Amino acid sequence: MPNDPGPTQFGLPEKTITLIRTVFSRHPQVEQVILYGSRAKGTYKKGSDIDLTIKGDGVTLSELFQIENELDDLLLPYKIDLSLMHKLGDPSLIEHVERVGRILYSAGTEYLL
Numbered sequence: 001m002p003n004d005p006g007p008t009q010f011g012l013p014e015k016t017i018t019l020i021r022t023v024f025s026r027h028p029q030v031e032q033v034i035l036y037g038s039r040a041k042g043t044y045k046k047g048s049d050i051d052l053t054i055k056g057d058g059v060t061l062s063e064l065f066q067i068e069n070e071l072d073d074l075l076l077p078y079k080i081d082l083s084l085m086h087k088l089g090d091p092s093l094i095e096h097v098e099r100v101g102r103i104l105y106s107a108g109t110e111y112l113l
Contacts, residue, residue: 010039016076023070024105029058033105040102049079053097057086
């Protein structure tokens with residue numbers, strides 16, 4: 001496809017990353033968003049989902065659902081699995097996020113467009 005910039009970071013087009021970051025930037029309670037799973041490890045395949053967990057103790061389940069809806073409204077060709085870091089109950093998942101996680105969004109950070 002001539003207009004397709006191709007994958008960049010984490011196997012995602014830069015435009016996709018920018019759109020996702022924009023959604024999180026509208027929610028002041030979100031401190032960081034950590035990408036984990038195959039995209040963070042570099043073992044993703046075409047069609048791999050995007051695993052994200054939110055850091056921010058002030059983020060409620062209601063706000064999580066609102067963020068999920070906003071991400072869904074982007075109509076991206078990826079499934080996004082979204083969670084709250086402080087609500088993760090599985091110690092092995094927490095260890096995985098801490099070990100392989102990559103910061104996708106951090107409040108107050110200026111991102112180049």
